[in-house]
Amino acid sequence: MKALYFAWLRERVGKSEEEIQPPASVSTVADLIVWLSARDETYAHAFEKRNVIRAAIDHAHVRHDAKIFGAKEIAFFPPMTGG
Amino acid sequence: MKALYFAWLRERVGKSEEEIQPPASVSTVADLIVWLSARDETYAHAFEKRNVIRAAIDHAHVRHDAKIFGAKEIAFFPPMTGG
Amino acid sequence: MAGGAPKPSICVQREDFDAAAETEALCRGRADIGALASFVGLCRDEGGTLAALEIEHYGAMAEKEIERVATEALARWPLLALRIVHRYGLIEAGGRIVLVAAAAAHRGEAFAAAGFLMDYLKAQAPFWKRAHLADGSLGAWVEPKLADDEAAARWSAANT
Amino acid sequence: MAGGAPKPSICVQREDFDAAAETEALCRGRADIGALASFVGLCRDEGGTLAALEIEHYGAMAEKEIERVATEALARWPLLALRIVHRYGLIEAGGRIVLVAAAAAHRGEAFAAAGFLMDYLKAQAPFWKRAHLADGSLGAWVEPKLADDEAAARWSAANT
Numbered sequence A, B: 001m002k003a004l005y006f007a008w009l010r011e012r013v014g015k016s017e018e019e020i021q022p023p024a025s026v027s028t029v030a031d032l033i034v035w036l037s038a039r040d041e042t043y044a045h046a047f048e049k050r051n052v053i054r055a056a057i058d059h060a061h062v063r064h065d066a067k068i069f070g071a072k073e074i075a076f077f078p079p080m081t082g083g
Numbered sequence C, D: 001m002a003g004g005a006p007k008p009s010i011c012v013q014r015e016d017f018d019a020a021a022e023t024e025a026l027c028r029g030r031a032d033i034g035a036l037a038s039f040v041g042l043c044r045d046e047g048g049t050l051a052a053l054e055i056e057h058y059g060a061m062a063e064k065e066i067e068r069v070a071t072e073a074l075a076r077w078p079l080l081a082l083r084i085v086h087r088y089g090l091i092e093a094g095g096r097i098v099l100v101a102a103a104a105a106h107r108g109e110a111f112a113a114a115g116f117l118m119d120y121l122k123a124q125a126p127f128w129k130r131a132h133l134a135d136g137s138l139g140a141w142v143e144p145k146l147a148d149d150e151a152a153a154r155w156s157a158a159n160t
Helices: A007-013 A029-037 A041-046 B007-013 B029-037 B041-046 C019-027 C059-076 C107-124 C146-157 D019-027 D059-076 D107-124 D146-157
Strands: A002-005 A017-019 A054-057 A060-062 A073-077 B002-005 B017-019 B054-057 B060-062 B073-077 C009-013 C035-042 C050-057 C079-087 C089-092 C096-104 C127-133 C138-141 D009-013 D035-042 D050-057 D079-087 D089-092 D096-104 D127-133 D138-141
Touching: A002 A007, A007 A041, A007 A073, A029 A041, A029 A073, A060 D059, B002 B007, B007 B041, B007 B073, B029 B041, B029 B073, B060 C059, C009 C059, C019 C035, C019 C079, C019 C096, C019 D019, C019 D035, C035 C107, C035 D019, C035 D107, C059 C079, C059 C107, C079 C107, C096 C107, C107 C146, C107 D035, C107 D107, D009 D059, D019 D035, D019 D079, D019 D096, D035 D107, D059 D079, D059 D107, D079 D107, D096 D107, D107 D146
Parallel strands: A002 A073, B002 B073, C009 C079, D009 D079
Antiparallel strands: A002 A017, A054 A060, A054 A073, B002 B017, B054 B060, B054 B073, C035 C096, C035 D035, C050 C089, C050 C127, C079 C096, C127 C138, D035 D096, D050 D089, D050 D127, D079 D096, D127 D138
């Protein structure tokens, strides 16, 4: 699946998107954040404020307990400031 | 003083303005409505629905218990429907 | 804002107005405005039964009364600019009747002021509408809606 | 209205928009609209300290998300027309960022829908603002205001 990062999360991760292949044990958005954070210091830092990080699966907002099975695109971003 | 009439009140009175000289005993807007209504059938009909008639003294909304002493212009009209 | 409230710009006129130009003019050349809420009231044809509205007004009082209400809005909210235009005379179905445009730093204030002003214009500004029907006859004077008085009243209940 | 809700017209674009032309277009040629409430959000210069805002957005999601919120507004209020434009990219101080224009028979619905849409765009639409400061340096990412989340939340508390 594709992972996308926006705003300061994108800056901290150092890229705007990448292909990821989490193991089957990673079943929710929260699991995926833990799995990404375990990669290295960069990801750990990017995702350290977990309670402010929002996620969307295939272009729809989801909560951290949402299942990621079947997702094509998962986006992570800080709270939105549009309008 | 000058009396002005608007909308259906103007149509019922049959004129848009006139000079009036109420006696000193007519001290409030309510008194003035009674005094005008006593003139003839036309005024009596125009002012019959007293509780819906609004008044303004010298271009400011007033209640029926407002004093008319010193007023230059008293306007009577139905509830407004601007906007 | 510390420099005091802006002077509201008010116009009571027979001519049509350019809602676009009016609102653009409020913001032109300034970068302190973050929110512009505007409202245009138009003449509905009521399903094809109404041809026009004739709007009678009390000329000597109308502008004064609108100014009074505008001053109240400026006292309640930190507005940066305010424009109100109200027409009178014959307005055909589809035509513009009234414009309120309120500019502020933030959207809450701009929206609240525009809503307040429209509620008060409906209830307090000396204008009376009469229908001209599509069949050529003269219709009735428009009756005020109870909802309009209630809409105006909620502003005195709040914030006092 | 019995004919079903209108299709909202939504645009996510880099280019500036003509707020005037956008709102005029909504009402052109129709006489069933009695109320047009519109809102334009602009880039404030924050007392001269801010030169521009860079607006990052999630392109594949933005239009979809705005459409979802617009559909919700159309389900809540009997709107006759709805137009939303949201820009991204670099927007200089004084420039336009967002437009919401809601047309209805009566003013209450038009105002409510425009307010609802702005509250939801702030909280739900995938856009992120970053300041470019007047001294040439890159400023911080704009922090969401708690008030914005509360503003969006009040619409779920009401009407449910």
